Amino acid sequence: MQPDESPPAERFNSSPETLVESEGWLSEDVWAILLGLGMLLAALVVAWTWGVELHGWLGKPGGWTESPLESLTEGVWGPPWKSSLLAWGLIAVAALPALLTLSTTKTWSTLARLAGGLVVVGLLATLAQVMAGQAVVKQYGFEYVIWALLLGLLISNTVGTPQWMRGAVRGEMYIKWGLVLLGAEVLFGKLLALGIPGVMVSWVVTPIVLVTTFIFGYRFLKIRSPSLVIVISADMSVCGVSAAIATAAACRAKREELSIAIGLSMAFTAFMMVAMPMAMRFGEVDDIVGGAWIGGTIDSTGAVTAAGAALGERAEKVATTVKMIQNILIGAIAFAVSVYWAARQRTDTSPEALAEAALVTDDRTGGFFAEVWRRFPKFVLGFAAASIITTLLTLSGPSHAEIVGVATGQFTKVLRGWLFCLAFVCIGLETNFRALLPALSGGKTLLLYVCGQSLNILLTGLMAMLVFGWLFRDAIQWWLAP
Amino acid sequence: MSETVIRRLALAASCLALAILWCWLLPMLSRAELVRQQIQRSEQLGINPAAIYYTDVFEHPVNNTEVDTDAIDHCR
Numbered sequence: 018m019q020p021d022e023s024p025p026a027e028r029f030n031s032s033p034e035t036l037v038e039s040e041g042w043l044s045e046d047v048w049a050i051l052l053g054l055g056m057l058l059a060a061l062v063v064a065w066t067w068g069v070e071l072h073g074w075l076g077k078p079g080g081w082t083e084s085p086l087e088s089l090t091e092g093v094w095g096p097p098w099k100s101s102l103l104a105w106g107l108i109a110v111a112a113l114p115a116l117l118t119l120s121t122t123k124t125w126s127t128l129a130r131l132a133g134g135l136v137v138v139g140l141l142a143t144l145a146q147v148m149a150g151q152a153v154v155k156q157y158g159f160e161y162v163i164w165a166l167l168l169g170l171l172i173s174n175t176v177g178t179p180q181w182m183r184g185a186v187r188g189e190m191y192i193k194w195g196l197v198l199l200g201a202e203v204l205f206g207k208l209l210a211l212g213i214p215g216v217m218v219s220w221v222v223t224p225i226v227l228v229t230t231f232i233f234g235y236r237f238l239k240i241r242s243p244s245l246v247i248v249i250s251a252d253m254s255v256c257g258v259s260a261a262i263a264t265a266a267a268c269r270a271k272r273e274e275l276s277i278a279i280g281l282s283m284a285f286t287a288f289m290m291v292a293m294p295m296a297m298r299f300g301e302v303d304d305i306v307g308g309a310w311i312g313g314t315i316d317s318t319g320a321v322t323a324a325g326a327a328l329g330e331r332a333e334k335v336a337t338t339v340k341m342i343q344n345i346l347i348g349a350i351a352f353a354v355s356v357y358w359a360a361r362q363r364t365d366t367s368p369e370a371l372a373e374a375a376l377v378t379d380d381r382t383g384g385f386f387a388e389v390w391r392r393f394p395k396f397v398l399g400f401a402a403a404s405i406i407t408t409l410l411t412l413s414g415p416s417h418a419e420i421v422g423v424a425t426g427q428f429t430k431v432l433r434g435w436l437f438c439l440a441f442v443c444i445g446l447e448t449n450f451r452a453l454l455p456a457l458s459g460g461k462t463l464l465l466y467v468c469g470q471s472l473n474i475l476l477t478g479l480m481a482m483l484v485f486g487w488l489f490r491d492a493i494q495w496w497l498a499p
Numbered sequence: 500m501s502e503t504v505i506r507r508l509a510l511a512a513s514c515l516a517l518a519i520l521w522c523w524l525l526p527m528l529s530r531a532e533l534v535r536q537q538i539q540r541s542e543q544l545g546i547n548p549a550a551i552y553y554t555d556v557f558e559h560p561v562n563n564t565e566v567d568t569d570a571i572d573h574c575r
Contacts, residue, residue, distance in 0.1 A: 082526060082529050082538075083529075084522075084524045084526075085521060085522065099519050117540075148521055149527075151525050151558055152519060152525075152529045152538045153514050153525050153529045153534060155537070155547065155548065155549045156526065156537055156538050156541060156548055157548065158549050159549065160547040160551055161547045162551075163550075171510065171513050171514075172510065175506045175507070175509045175510035175513065176503075176506050176507055176510050177506070179520060202552060202553075202554040208513060257551070258550070258551050259551050259552045290548065317549075317550070317551060318550045318551060318552055318553050319546070319549050319550030319551070319555065319556065319557060321545050322546050322547075322548070322550065322556055322572060323541060323546050324549040326540075326541075334508055337553070337556065340553060341553040344552055344553040392571065397503070400508075426554065430554055434551075436557075437551075448549070463525075484519040
């Protein structure tokens with residue numbers, strides 16, 4: 018394979034500053050694991066102690082139609098500004114020691130600059146969430162990440178990101194921390210209940226589409242950056258933004274590559290969310306088959322729910338169930354990509370790859386596995402650990418499942434959302450508009466997405482007809498019966 | 500005009516454009532009959548089309564709880 022020709026310094030966890038620091042044991046990845054698992058354990062203890070009383074403690078700006086102020090003042094569990102402030106405050110307090118450790122200087126003035134930077138980034142993230150809460154924006158599935166990215170880009174490409182706040186602008190750390198928390202939401206137990214039909218559509222078609230799209234983009238379209246191709250492939254074949262974030266972090270993709278992938282995903286999701294149910298109705302596709310088809314092809318979970326509902330109640334239930342199983346695949350995909358990427362870099366002997374390798378580590382001794390381990394994104398282990406903890410707790414009994422539900426639903430999910438939002442504000446603040454153009458690869462990325470999604474639609478449709486329309490039809494109808 | 504001033508003006512103009520879009524154009528669009536009906540339907544069904552992950556649709560009758568219960572029963 019050809020190496021990616023992009024400068025290594027633009028990649029995840031590889032800014033020159035981070036590379037030097039990653040030699041120590043308290044790297045960004047280790048901090049992400051410590052903070053993520055620490056927050057998860059704290060959430061489980063709090064949920065076990067207070068249970069459902071936790072409702073509304075932590076939150077984010079809500080939805081609004083006429084005035085943006087509604088999103089901060091009107092909420093079911095009290096004014097959202099209070100719960101938002103508490104959530105963001107928790108993150109800021111937890112992040113400060115990590116940011117200070119990762120800084121080159123450790124003085125009181127550094128601490129003050131970091132705190133100031135966190136306040137600015139937090140305010141921009143709040144604004145992004147308010148923008149995403151507008152009824153029309155929400156209806157068409159444009160999630161907060163795109164607005165967070167836009168706000169960051171606006172500042173960095175006009176007045177520029179002030180030097181004093183750069184220490185707090187660590188998009189990669191927030192992403193990895195958020196991904197460890199996301200791991201807590203990946204419950205493998207759900208697979209057991211949903212059985213073979215959903216697994217066949219989600220877990221058979223998805224890897225085929227992912228690998229085929231990757232090979233097509235890299236070998237046939239000759240897109241130079243394999244990380245860009247795999248991020249777009251995962252984004253399109255698994256579950257949209259969340260899969261793009263996880264895969265980008267796993268393969269150390271460039272920030273602008275992730276930005277392009279989520280931009281493509283959101284544009285196509287908004288279109289497919291409206292077009293697919295219309296096409297199904299026009300083609301008089303059975304609602305169960307149609308639901309499975311929608312669930313396996315539309316990128317984002319919310320859009321799948323909306324598109325399924327447009328076909329009917331049964332279609333909605335099947336669509337969201339299929340999507341739920343596909344969502345669970347995110348952990349396996351991130352793990353596989355990180356292992357493959359670590360091994361691929363080790364075997365790549367081109368000058369560019371060796372130059373990058375020299376930056377990552379100057380110690381080339383040790384065997385294959387030792388070097389793969391050195392290159393492996395360690396945060397993936399935190400993600401897996403969080404998933405295993407919550408899955409085992411959920412399967413150990415209804416009372417434990419309830420604690421996990423409260424801890425993830427009321428606590429880690431909210432914090433994960435804030436972390437992703439902060440991360441995309443930071444990515445915007447670190448990205449130059451001109452850097453986005455090479456990532457478009459002269460329209461090849463668009464072609465890759467269209468071809469990959471066409472294959473996805475075709476294979477998912479065939480599998481949905483086979484499994485949901487024929488092989489398991491009776492069992493599914495029984496499951497769907499009121 | 501210096502480059503710094505131009506850059507500040509560009510930021511101010513972008514902020515103004517965003518403010519007009521979010522405070523005037525989008526609220527106006529949400530009052531349009533077709534869009535209003537779609538938004539109302541989503542709200543009634545508890546659907547959040549902007550949900551990223553399956554756990555973001557907890558409010559929705561997609562049966563997260565039902566699935567958890569089934570999974571526990573299945574393991575017994």
